Amino acid sequence: MRDFSYLDRNFREIRDRIGKAAGQSGTDPDGIRLVGVTKTVDVDTINYAVEHLGLTEIGENRVQSLLEKYDRIKDRERIKIHFIGSLQTNKVKYIIDKVDLIQSLDSLKLACEIDRQAEKHGRIMDVLIEVNSGREPNKGGIMPESVEEFTDEVLKFKNIRLCGLMTIGPVCEELSDLKKFFVETYRTFIDISTKKIHNIDRPIMSMGMSRGFEYAIESGSNMVRIGSALFRE
Numbered sequence: 735m736r737d738f739s740y741l742d743r744n745f746r747e748i749r750d751r752i753g754k755a756a757g758q759s760g761t762d763p764d765g766i767r768l769v770g771v772t773k774t775v776d777v778d779t780i781n782y783a784v785e786h787l788g789l790t791e792i793g794e795n796r797v798q799s800l801l802e803k804y805d806r807i808k809d810r811e812r813i814k815i816h817f818i819g820s821l822q823t824n825k826v827k828y829i830i831d832k833v834d835l836i837q838s839l840d841s842l843k844l845a846c847e848i849d850r851q852a853e854k855h856g857r858i859m860d861v862l863i864e865v866n867s868g869r870e871p872n873k874g875g876i877m878p879e880s881v882e883e884f885t886d887e888v889l890k891f892k893n894i895r896l897c898g899l900m901t902i903g904p905v906c907e908e909l910s911d912l913k914k915f916f917v918e919t920y921r922t923f924i925d926i927s928t929k930k931i932h933n934i935d936r937p938i939m940s941m942g943m944s945r946g947f948e949y950a951i952e953s954g955s956n957m958v959r960i961g962s963a964l965f966r967e
């Protein structure tokens with residue numbers, strides 16, 4: 735058995751930091767979902783984190799990599815698998831029956847294909863709309879000012895359930911500069927959850943990665959996606 739003690743330490747530290755950030759903003763730490771981003775790690779590491787560290791949600795950003803790992807992930811029924819990377823329309827069919835949430839919906843074309851494949855598999859696919867909160871020209875995601883209109887379009891699909899928003903945020907020189915993008919996205923999220931997605935129990939605001947997730951939590955995030963800070967040796 736490999737020595738995974740670094741994982742125990744990392745997980746304890748990150749849960750601690752999530753707890754503190756939640757405490758500081760007066761939210762319940764248990765209401766903040768931790769998605770372990772496993773894109774850089776192998777299946778043994780994933781299985782260890784699930785079996786021994788209570789990790790219940792994992793995120794992968796590439797179809798190929800997810801498919802390679804999928805069959806060897808233990809306890810697949812007990813965990814949720816999130817797709818968090820940019821998703822090509824022609825690859826939706828490979829993951830439609832394998833993931834629990836697609837976090838990166840950013841075009842109508844993609845929504846159409848998700849709807850079509852979901853129907854084919856007799857399921858409803860949960861999705862988040864990805865917001866390009868930094869308005870970066872070369873990045874995926876819906877521009878903040880277009881999210882409301884895009885939401886209305888997404889809500890028309892019968893086999894898609896819109897559960898909330900996701901954002902990455904721009905690369906900032908000062909980490910704290912991220913906060914204004916998070917705050918703006920959270921406002922859009924509140925707007926949409928109160929006006930448009932009443933059917934969802936707990937709408938999801940997915941923001942915050944290894945660098946700067948405390949700012950995301952302080953801004954209202956209820957789902958953080960953390961890779962390197964959890965899995966680095």
Ligand SMILES: *Cc1c(COP(=O)(O)O)cnc(C)c1O
Pocket residue numbers: 771773795818819902943944945959960961962963
């Ligand atoms: C890689 C990735 C993460 C995690 O990034 P870290 O900096 O390693 O925590 C989160 N979200 C998305 C969409 C990613 O691609």
